[in-house]
């Protein structure tokens with residue numbers, strides 16, 4: 726079955742979003758693009774909300790990618806949504822570990838931080854690395870319990 730990727734960006738990362746969308750589609754993924762659709766200045770939180778809520782509602786059925794200038798604003802907003810574990814990643818080691826240990830379901834990157842080729846390498850590692858479970862289940866459960874009680 727084809728995996729669904731929900732992707733969103735602000736103006737700063739529109740070009741990177743276009744590049745990654747094409748790469749993902751060429752690799753056989755179904756891409757749902759929530760915008761932005763041009764380089765006009767926009768506010769990143771609305772796109773983070775759109776992707777994060779989509780991923781939370783899919784309950785494991787989809788993964789998300791959020792892009793802005795630094796990736797920081799996107800990760801801050803996405804992590805406000807219950808069920809989302811958004812990881813801000815700019816290196817391959819963390820891309821692997823955040824899947825293995827954190828079971829992250831949203832990947833955030835900064836178009837002003839890394840090259841498009843590096844972003845694509847990160848996406849590949851992130852999408853192909855499974856959660857390893859074990860002791861990490863307890864840690865995820867702690868976060869989930871906190872969300873249930875406090876959010």
Ligand SMILES: O=C(CO)[C@H](O)[C@H](O)COP(=O)(O)O
Nearest residue numbers: 737793794795796797798799
């Ligand atoms: O990185 C970002 C948020 O974390 C934004 O892309 C950045 O703040 C946009 O800046 P500007 O409106 O000056 O292009």
